[in-house]
Amino acid sequence: MRVFRGFHHPGIAPACALTVGNFDGVHRGHQAMLALLNNEARHRGVPSCVLTFEPHPRDFFAERAGTPDKAPARIATLRDKLSELERCGIEQAVVLRFDERFAAQAPEAFVRDVLVDGLHARYVLVGDDFRFGARRAGDYTMLDAAGAQHGFDVARMQSYEVHGLRVSSSAVRVALAAGDMARAAALLGRPYSISGHVVHGRKLGRELGYRTLNLRFGHPRPAAGGIFVVRVHGLHRSPLPGVASLGVRPTIENEGRVLLETYCLDWPLAPDEGYGRCVRVELLHKLHDERHYGSLEALKAGIARDEADARTWFRHAS
Ligand SMILES: Cc1cc2nc3c(=O)[nH]c(=O)nc-3n(C[C@H](O)[C@H](O)[C@H](O)COP(=O)(O)O)c2cc1C
Ligand SMILES: Nc1ncnc2c1ncn2[C@@H]1O[C@H](COP(=O)(O)OP(=O)(O)O)[C@@H](O)[C@H]1O
Known part of the structure; x- marks a missing residue:
């Protein structure tokens, strides 16, 4: 899949079958739509293309109104959205910056500048509630x-x-907020997962006796949060069982940065071999919400209980 930021690139396809949307989560409804799009593209002999936005338009409007908490929580980072679109067979993705100028565009200008002159769309597929242009004035009939x-x-x-x-x-957001990972997986058509490069943290994990693979979640409000039983893909030839915390780590900092930290129940590599690797972590079952422990000793004991619960879960799952 070719990915373009904006449409002023010489490499952009000279024609396409297009769909437009946020595709947060790329759930089973999205997947059905993308399959139809691929089919139409094939019949027409043009590549399939998804036009999506960053930030999410509702993040943009909530931010502008001074109420960032009003925006929906985020299911997937842009990285995960793009990799799911690729898995669905989409050939081109175009990510447009959703800013003041873009939001002010009249529906007619959006059609002319973006769909026709920018992306050379021959076919446009939209969902049943699709609206576009300034004040959401454009609808299906107009398109x-x-x-x-x-x-x-x-x-x-x-x-x-x-x-x-x-x-x-x-x-999907409701299921993730409730910690109902089975329901989320049913709606998504796969277990909910987060991927990214393993980054360096505070090196506190080794002191606690629980080293963790740290991934950044590039949005301040993830749709899920808490402590989970997980499986890590991409580190070893078989997936590694683990236990992970997704959130802001209230016990040790208050910067509000969202991290997914995974302790692998068995570690088959050299101690520092995880750093820089690109991994995908499947969140299989939620144990509980993040806690504010009173001390590092209490945190360590808490993680030990989570580890034991995760081991029990895997024993029953197999
Ligand atoms: C299974 C597990 C459960 C955790 N639970 C919490 C928690 O409830 N509250 C919290 O503040 N941090 C929690 N953490 C995160 C730890 O604070 C963090 O992993 C530790 O401080 C190591 O940080 P470092 O990777 O930057 O060295 C948890 C981590 C793991 C692996
Ligand atoms: N059981 C394990 N689970 C996760 N990571 C482990 C484990 N054992 C060793 N590691 C390695 O330790 C690193 C994390 O060490 P840690 O002390 O938590 O530092 P950081 O603050 O950078 O997360 C991981 O990136 C990984 O390479």
């Missing part, structure tokens, strides 16, 4: 009319349901 004028086809995809319930990013 359809613009397509007839500019020479691209427009299609709308109805909601995708599982057990009679609409699959949506909000439904």
Whole structure:
């Protein structure tokens, strides 16, 4: 999959079958839509393309209104979104900066400048609640009319349901907030996971006797949080069982940076071999929320209990 930041690149495809959206989580509804898009692209002999935004438009508006907490929590980082889009067979992704100028664009200007002149769309697929342009003034009917004028086809995809319930990013957020990882996995069509490069932390882990693989979560409000039973992919030939904490580590700092820290129950590599590696951590089961322990001793004892619970969980799972 080719990824472009903006559409002023010589390498951008001269024609495409396009869909537009935030795709937070790339859940089963998104996956059905992407499969349809790939099919349409193949029939037309053009690459499939996803247009997405960073920051999330709702982050942008909430920030601008001075109420950043009003924005929805984030399921996936941009890295994970792009890797899921690639796994779904999308050939080109374009990430546009959602800023003041972009938000002020009239629907007609968005169609002309972005869809037609920028991305050369021949086909545009949208979800049933798609709105676009300043004040969300553009809708499906308008896009359809613009397509007839500019020479691209427009299609709308109805909601995708599982057990009679609409699959949506909000439904995934509700499941993750409740720590219901089985429900989240059912909606996503795979276990919820977070990936990234292992970064250096405070080197406190080795003092506690619990070294951890640290990944940054590049958004201040992850949709999930707490202590989880996990599996780590990408470090070893087989996935490594572990126990992890996702959050801001209230016991040891208050900077609010979100980290996913994983202690592997068995460590098959040299002690420092984890750093710099790109790993994917599957969050399988939630044990409890993050705690503010009164001392490092109490934190260490807490982690030891979590480790024991994770070992028990794996024994019962196998
Ligand atoms: C299983 C597990 C549970 C954890 N639970 C908490 C917690 O409840 N509260 C907290 O502040 N930190 C928690 N942590 C994070 C530790 O504070 C952190 O891993 C430790 O300080 C090491 O930091 P370092 O990687 O920067 O050296 C947990 C870590 C693990 C692996
Ligand atoms: N059981 C283990 N689980 C996770 N990482 C481990 C383990 N044993 C050794 N490591 C290594 O230790 C590093 C983390 O050590 P730590 O003292 O927690 O420092 P940091 O503050 O950088 O996280 C990891 O990046 C990894 O290479």
